[in-house]
Amino acid sequence: MPIAKGYAATDASKPLVPFTFERREPNDDDVVISVQYCGVCHSDIHQARNEWGGSKYPMVPGHEVAGVVTAVGSKVSKFKVGDRVGVGCFVDSCTTCATRDPDYEHYMPGLVQTYNDVEADGKTPTFGGYSDSIVVKEGYVLSFPDNIPLDAGAPLLCAGITLYSPLRHWKAGPGKKVAIVGMGGLGHMGVKLAHAMGADVTVLSQTLSKKEDGFKLGAKDYYATSDAETFTKLAGTFDLIINTVGTAIDWNAYLNLLKYDGSMVLVGVPE
Ligand SMILES: [Zn+2]
Ligand SMILES: [Zn+2]
Structure with missing residues (x-):
């Protein structure tokens, strides 16, 4: 599996530390992104410090992720290598359940948040953008227009x-x-x-x-x-x-x- 390097919180009181971990092997519908910038959202701090409860450690925060596509799965049609892209607060949601509404997938029970959550398999932890790469389903990747710089634009994602x-x-x-x-x-x-x-x-x-x-x-x-x-x-x-x-x-x-x-x-x- 691809190795990623990032910064993780290991508990609610210590500073973040360098952290090496595995990203998933890209699926047919996945986009592999080299992270160039990531915003620091106040909710990263709340969650790293467990101020809302339910924090899972080690935690790699970051849900204002901006970067460049380095690989795409065979079924990806909207992105190609070199595209400038962003990832926001969630990376998956329900695809089949009866209540699914494409306009409200962020409210669905199958929502998977970018970090401090588990993937649809119910066990693989999600790690966010305080890292050098991320693997995300095509449907949860956003295009960055040419007139928006990746650094200044990252905070738009949350x-x-x-x-x-x-x-x-x-x-x-x-x-x-x-x-x-x-x-x-x-x-x-x-x-x-x-x-x-x-x-x-x-x-x-x-x-x-x-x-x-x-x-x-x-x-x-x-x-x-x-x-x-x-x-x-x-x-x-x-x-x-x-x-x-x-x-x-x-x-x-x-x-x-x-x-x-x-x-x-x-x-x-x-x-
Ligand atoms: Zn945020
Ligand atoms: Zn659902």
């Missing part, structure tokens, strides 16, 4: 989709007032994406320290949530609020900022 999905689902676009709560790894993606979709974007952040960045990324307004006046001034303003903050905040105060029939989406995962 942080990006986390914001893109609710913005699309709740139809952010021209004429819609969207608030992004928090200006961190998720929030800044939300500002760029909502702006690109044509929405009118406001950032609600604890302080105004990242205000200039917010405007550069496309925000039209920027308010400090540490200022109580923000919540009176903006009452009833937004069609959509996307809350990227994982810590406990007063959601009721934010609900009050919605227009009638508006929506608030929580995407920050707490500890």
Whole structure:
């Protein structure tokens, strides 16, 4: 079996260490990828430290994987050697069960996450992108367009989709007032994406320290949530609020900022 080198967590408290392991022998529908970059998602840290429970060690984290195809199985039709590709948070799902819906395979019981999980055989551990190679079924590999660099684009594979999905689902676009709560790894993606979709974007952040960045990324307004006046001034303003903050905040105060029939989406995962 192909040998891979990576970095693994061996328990919840120690730093990651170099780790050599086997990837599976590629199947007919597999793509072999030389990993060039991998984002460090906060959920990598949560899982390496077992902050959500259920961590399996050794664990090779990483689900914002960007690289180049080095081999393809005989039935692979969408990719060829040399293609620039990405892998996100999951690498397999149900293919046969009755509840299968191709648009919702990330909710299916047969979901296989990129790491800290087991393959469909129920026993082979999955290892993520903090490694030099990965073998992934064609259907779970994404193409990288030429205009997106692999390093800067890697975080789109988790942080990006986390914001893109609710913005699309709740139809952010021209004429819609969207608030992004928090200006961190998720929030800044939300500002760029909502702006690109044509929405009118406001950032609600604890302080105004990242205000200039917010405007550069496309925000039209920027308010400090540490200022109580923000919540009176903006009452009833937004069609959509996307809350990227994982810590406990007063959601009721934010609900009050919605227009009638508006929506608030929580995407920050707490500890
Ligand atoms: Zn992630
Ligand atoms: Zn299923």
